[in-house]
Amino acid sequence: MNIGVIGYGYWGKNLVRNFYAQKKASLKAVLDFDAKKLESLQKLYPSVEITTDLEEFLKKVDAVAIATPVFTHYELAKKCLEAGKHVLVEKPMTSSYAQAQELIEIAEKKGLTLMCDHTFLYTGAVQKMKELINNGSIGNVNYIDSTRINLGLFQPDVNVLWDLAAHDISICYYLMNEKPVAVQAVGISHTNNGIENIAYLTLHYASNKIAHFNCSWSSPVKVRQMLVGGDKKMIVWNDLEATEKIKVYDTGYELKTEEDKTKILVDYRVGDIFVPKLDSTEALFTMAQDFIEAILENKKPSATAEIGALVVQVLEASQKSIKNEGKKIAL
Numbered sequence: 001m002n003i004g005v006i007g008y009g010y011w012g013k014n015l016v017r018n019f020y021a022q023k024k025a026s027l028k029a030v031l032d033f034d035a036k037k038l039e040s041l042q043k044l045y046p047s048v049e050i051t052t053d054l055e056e057f058l059k060k061v062d063a064v065a066i067a068t069p070v071f072t073h074y075e076l077a078k079k080c081l082e083a084g085k086h087v088l089v090e091k092p093m094t095s096s097y098a099q100a101q102e103l104i105e106i107a108e109k110k111g112l113t114l115m116c117d118h119t120f121l122y123t124g125a126v127q128k129m130k131e132l133i134n135n136g137s138i139g140n141v142n143y144i145d146s147t148r149i150n151l152g153l154f155q156p157d158v159n160v161l162w163d164l165a166a167h168d169i170s171i172c173y174y175l176m177n178e179k180p181v182a183v184q185a186v187g188i189s190h191t192n193n194g195i196e197n198i199a200y201l202t203l204h205y206a207s208n209k210i211a212h213f214n215c216s217w218s219s220p221v222k223v224r225q226m227l228v229g230g231d232k233k234m235i236v237w238n239d240l241e242a243t244e245k246i247k248v249y250d251t252g253y254e255l256k257t258e259e260d261k262t263k264i265l266v267d268y269r270v271g272d273i274f275v276p277k278l279d280s281t282e283a284l285f286t287m288a289q290d291f292i293e294a295i296l297e298n299k300k301p302s303a304t305a306e307i308g309a310l311v312v313q314v315l316e317a318s319q320k321s322i323k324n325e326g327k328k329i330a331l
């Protein structure tokens with residue numbers, strides 16, 4: 001199977017490196033409308049064909065990975081699907097939920113694989129958390145709380161939630177396997193383009209769970225921390241730790257019912273801390289492999305197009321909530 005990559009910018013370079021390293025498919029061609037970028041690629045990968053022409057590119061490949069700016073994803077993915085190619089789109093999948101749904105429909109009709117690269121789902125940390133939740137060690141997940149802040153690059157077209165919370169939304173859905181029913185968000189822009197550089201997003205669930213994300217490009221320190229609170233144990237994921245990224249706390253509390261219902265009696269339990277070993281394979285390599293195997297074996301990948309669409313749906317609703325001063329928006 002021949003793979004092609006569209007967009008050889010910051011992230012496209014990582015996709016090219018990881019598709020080039022795959023065994024079950026070969027990286028055949030790369031398209032970018034910037035010919036200079038393609039010249040630099042050819043020095044590193046002489047066997048890969050380069051082109052600035054989409055029609056020519058589509059003739060060479062069976063499957064395409066798209067790593068161009070978000071506003072171009074829908075048009076490019078649609079053209080590739082209509083040409084009968086399997087498609088991997090970078091996150092966020094599209095600029096609107098309607099566009100994401102349309103792409104899913106086209107892929108289904110044509111029997112093609114469509115997935116969205118939410119790379120974090122393939123990290124050793126997220127895989128381990130999923131395993132701990134699935135095997136019951138954490139108990140029922142009550143909440144997820146994430147802080148994703150740093151002195152970040154102010155994006156000219158999307159706010160901080162589209163940039164950073166996209167990761168948290170996909171991880172929450174992957175871990176809890178439950179869609180939120182409503183979202184609430186507030187944020188602020190400190191620039192004159194009105195694009196929020198600090199925002200707080202809350203997801204509400206039908207099953208009494210809650211998730212909250214603090215995202216900022218305006219923090220003096222970088223924090224990448226997620227708490228997953230189960231009713232048996234709790235997880236702290238610090239993605240900036242070199243090795244001990246995940247710590248599982250045998251910590252919990254029990255609420256006692258008393259005759260006097262107004263009194264709340266809480267029994268706290270503080271036990272051991274367990275540091276599990278994580279798989280250190282590069283997440284993007286596993287993601288590229290999953291795309292190829294999904295096509296070859298006609299199975300669903302872990303980062304489905306449905307997760308990609310849900311992320312866009314939540315982001316769209318969060319934007320609406322911010323513009324309505326934090327109003328709760330039903331999904």
Ligand SMILES: NC(=O)c1ccc[n+]([C@@H]2O[C@H](COP(=O)([O-])OP(=O)(O)OC[C@H]3O[C@@H](n4cnc5c(N)ncnc54)[C@H](O)[C@@H]3O)[C@@H](O)[C@H]2O)c1
Pocket residue numbers: 006007008009010011012031032033034037066067068069070072076090091092117118119120
């Ligand atoms: N999965 C992740 O963790 C992750 C990380 C970073 C970026 N991304 C995503 O990757 C995508 C690209 O981001 P980036 O930072 O690499 O951007 P970038 O601007 O560095 O690169 C985009 C490249 O696409 C090319 N391009 C733009 N429009 C094109 C078109 N219509 N046809 C052909 N080439 C075109 C540009 O010339 C450029 O080389 C975005 O969707 C971004 O959100 C994902």
